[in-house]
Amino acid sequence: MSAILHILKTQGGDIVHAIGQHIGLSLISLLIAAVIAIPLAILLMNHKRAAGVMLQITSILQTIPSLALLGILIPIVGIGTVPSVIALVIYAVMPIFQNTYSGLTTIDPNYEEAATAFGLSRRMKLFRIELPLAMPMIISGIRIATVLIIGTATLAALIGAGGLGTYILLGIETNNNPLLIIGAVLSAILALVFGAAIDWLGRLSFKKAGIVLATVVVLIGGFAGYRKIANPETGITIAGKMGSEPEILINMYKDLIEHDHPRMKVTTKANFGGTSFLFKALKSGSIDIYPEFTGTVLESLVKGEKSASHDPARTYQVAQKALKSQYRMAYLKPMKYQNGYDLAVTKQFAKANNLKTISDLIAVEGKIHAGFDPDFYQLKDGYPGLSKTYGLKFASAKTMEPSIRYKAIANGKVNLVDGYTTDPEIQEYHLVVLKDDRNFFPPYQGAPLMTEKLITEHPELKTTLNKLAGKVTTTDMQKMNYLVTVKHEKAATVARQYLKSHGYLN
């Protein structure tokens, strides 16, 4: 709870911004869906067969999983707000269409007969009688669509449209429950608030409801237009995956580029999404640069290079060549730090048993009670391969959730854990990472990835970004992650301080 309050205090501004994005995205989608669905239902209200077909189509669209839909849309319309809005509209059309249609077609036939017998025009019949009578159904359709949209809009974070989903994904990705709770609770509250607002709208007269809706449309349109003018999207866009480390890196890139080339305008998009989304975004030109790990390139991006070498330099070369030949992408030189698997023990335990490398564990293997991430426990690159390579056999090895694992070693329940080399918990719990003296763990080094086109147009970027090549140690990265994740400092500030203190910005 205190963690939640702390985050709310330190990141309040960002959270408000995310709520704003979420509302904007949801309302725009809702309005577009209503503008499509309601007139369509009116057009089809007297064409039973066509309406049946339409209902089928919208129902089928509804069954496409949201992630699949986003995946389908990315190659067509890229990433960001546009595909998110399209996906949300597709989901919202069905409940609105269905409710409007059944609202209009289940009107008591006596009212229809009366309106006809009085010689009312089609238009007057629709606006004076039919739509007002169908209004409760239409409103409840819009209500269903709203709740659906606000829930689904959390997925927009995956493809860089921002919103509250950013916190949910970040929470899942970095095992940060308070963040996840903030994202989930806020989107639930939004859904409730919007539901109530729509109910209120439903109680207004036909005319007043129209005025309120028109006002909302104008406000959103105006705001979006203002944003478009105020933040023209020109220059270079650098995006990063979820979490503190990519955000620190992209801010370093930004500072370096703007320092060396004051006329270049760099936009950063932190917590932009998962690996495949970022890679697709880079391919489609929606973003220009993002930091990627050498190990990840071989593991999931390029084809036919699965058997990664355990030598970092070799891994980089293979990854760089494959990216160039398969995707015409430029992969600049990696930084020094490694963000791969590691084994860590407490400082006291290391001192008491004189542990510096993994090989040193062999002498004390009978005393080791390990807590491992379930994946690490099973993967070939994890514990099974490790014990084979080093000939290790621990007294016990339990699997536990990643966040619990660090608490367990802090409380003395276990005395050895796996982790990632740049985890901030290493600083937080005063742990020591044991050196992988036989190079067993596959290398994961961060390096800027971009299209060849960009580097051809701006060759100066290569020199600038290569300033970081071979720099930034694992300990540096741990410290910076610690400052951002545990101390809740701004990633941009942490990045700038690092660059300044190391003399990059003179």
Place this chain on the structure above:
Amino acid sequence: MIEFRNVTKQYAHNQALDRLNLTIPSRDFFVLVGPSGSGKTTTLKMLNRLIEPTDGDIYFDDRRLIDYDLKQLRRQMGYVLQNIALFPNLNIQDNIAIQAESLGWPRKRRIERARELLAQVDLDPDQYATRMPSELSGGEQQRVGIIRALAIKPKVVLMDEPFSALDPISRKQLQDLVLRLHQELKMTFVFVTHDMHEALRLGQHIAVMRLGHIQQVGTGEDIIRHPANDFVRGFFQVETAARPDAVSDVVLAGYGTATSDTPTLDATATVNELAADLRQGPVVVATPDGNRQLQTTDLLDFLATKEAD
């Protein structure tokens, strides 16, 4: 004047009307009466072309209905539905003025007209004009239903069993109301009912229908005195038999004692109404031979004797 010439309406499995010929004089109060399935409502709905004939022609002021512009035609006709069907989303004055609104009357004139009509049927405009239909009783709603049909001063007013769902007291009041309105407004009223008494009470001319055929057309008196066939005679008799005895029947049978007290009940009231009043004590009725007081035992004896007959 409205004329049906050889009008037939054929549905997939039954014939609703079979070569119907009928003339409805202008400004008449014309009642179509008959049991369900007789084709009376079909006949009515052909007048504003809610139903189109399969064959034959209908003339309205010597011009075929199908030669009129549909909207123009309907805007010369008022329509009262059986279940009233006031639009629940519109208040009373907007309901009344809906046809006027479709004719493009300015709002001020529409409201004036609605208020004038409300006053004409004893509904206080200040109280009723802006209420919603759901806030009115059934009888009040049907009064609004009737004046809604009159708002644009149509040439013809069509009424489809408008009182069948009302209690006897409201029904009687509304029958009086439409009679009065007909006298005042000089429009053609075409009224559908399955109730012979209602037909007799309202109609200047009555058409008795059965299974898509006209059985007899005439004044109420013609039909009672000279029923054209067994069906008409039977229909009328069934209707009378179903009617409860009047208090005058009880008095004529010799019940009650002479009194000088003032009468508390009309002699034309039914025995049912008498029974209701007797719960409060003895009832005094005026008769041509002086006032008579009736006790509960009188009613019981009368009914028991009647059963014994």
